[in-house]
Amino acid sequence: MLAETDGPALSLGECFVVTSIDRRFVEFAGVMLHTLALNGDVDEANVVVFCDGLTRKDKAHLRLCSGHLRLTLFELSEKTLRQFHGLKTNSNWSRSIYTRLVLPDLLGAKEGRLIYLDADTIVVDSLVPLLKLDMAGMPVAAAGDVSEQDISRLKLPDGTKTMNSGVLLIDIREWLSRDLSRACLEIVRSQAARLKFYDQDALNIALVGQFAPLDRRWNVILHAHVDDPAIIHFTHDKPNSVRCQHVAQPLYLQYRQATPWAKKALKPRWHKRVNRLAHSLRRLFGG
Template sequence: MLAKIDMLAEIDEPALSLSECFVVTSVDRRFVEFAGVMLHTLALNGDVDDVSVVVFCDGLTPKDKSHLRMCGGRLRLTLFEVSEKTLRQFDGLKTNSNWSRSIYTRLVLPDLLGCKDGRLIYLDADTIVVDSLRPLLNLDMAGMPVAAVGGVSKRAIARLKLPDETKTMNSGVLLIDIREWLYRDLSKSCLEIVRTQAESLRFFDQDALNIALAGQFVSLDRRWNVVLHSHADDPAIIHFTHDKPNSVRCQHPAQPLYLQYRQATPWAKKPLKSHWHKRINRWVHSVRKLFGR
């Protein structure tokens, strides 16, 4: 058993000055377009003009950041570059051609924000917001640290070795009670799980969070995280899991809506990625791992 990780001692960023409620995402260069479109939809539809919006950045260029600010419009937007010292905590953690080290930022958000209380909505960069997020900010969380879309999956229970009938969730959209998260020390617990149970984690950070929570989360209506093969009559957040909406491979029925919103961003005229793009990404990732990068 590895020694418990003293993650908080490693974080050296100054605390951000934020309001009690805010929306957060985390992105590296591969997901800048998605984050830009998401911010555009958040500004149009999210009803969060009075909420601080934070993008944690891993290796973004000045041009990338300029594009994100343009997409954010009237949002109270902060772009926060995560230091290499913090990111080194994720060295050796499982990654692949789809998920880079920046996914683990999701597991330490309350610590990075430096807040002791309040509520945050985490959105994966590959989401779009199509209705007000105000109901989430006002949701009664009943003492739970997290709310998310989920349910009982026998396959997930067996793979993660959880007790029968334990709920699991998709972590692409999370509502987090910061005080309760910190009280339960979930950041340290999740990172320890990732390090000690890596071989059993198929969805990496999401699996770690499901193991740490063991079903102790508030179940949200499906409208808050509409993924491929799911449906909601009145969706609020659409999530492009699997093939992304800027690809010819995408089968999500909301792809045309994503492309419609993209027309108002710097990527309006960018062609869709070909069938070969995913294979090339896998090859590049394999080469980088071979050379320890």
């Protein structure tokens, strides 16, 4: 794991914790914000949720979950959304996933640190050590490994590490200096055929392994065993579904008890098929 920096103390006022959602991920974002307020130690950081089509009720629920956090709900503009027009989506990932490729630009910040969290995460320990990690001059830090399958699919050099982009630590100045937003969007448009994980693949192609490694405790995915988890990530089936096999699902549901979704029934096994059908119909009729 990377060491903490020895330089001047980082002001949390210069830091951001960010996610981006449409209506399908409001519950997850609400539970994540609740855990961030309870466990994240980021009271002075700027917490931002980029919103695509949320209702007033959705936003009220998110504010309720955020407690004492310095929360901003930022509605994605038509100008921003036009950047994503025509980019690949599916029943799991909507156009809002591409927001993470342009976060420093959207925030208008020129420097500082940014933690991006997928909405389907929960925070179970302080994020301060993460914000203070020495990134060794890299624009991004993420959990990753060498995957021969990813290397082949993305046509990367042998031995290149690839990341999971569900948790990212971004050095805003370095990101902007390398013009990564433009580079990633160009990759998504020009190399769409080879992209299986869309925005994540674009980041991996753009960075070619040039990212700082994070310890797995910052992004604990399905079947991973970590003694001291800090951020748990519900990849695959979601924790509000009977299909979820993540060992931390009971913990998610425990935190959910303090949110507006406390009494909501778990989604049935056929829910994903309905989502796929709905997505196909939206594409068919131009929705």
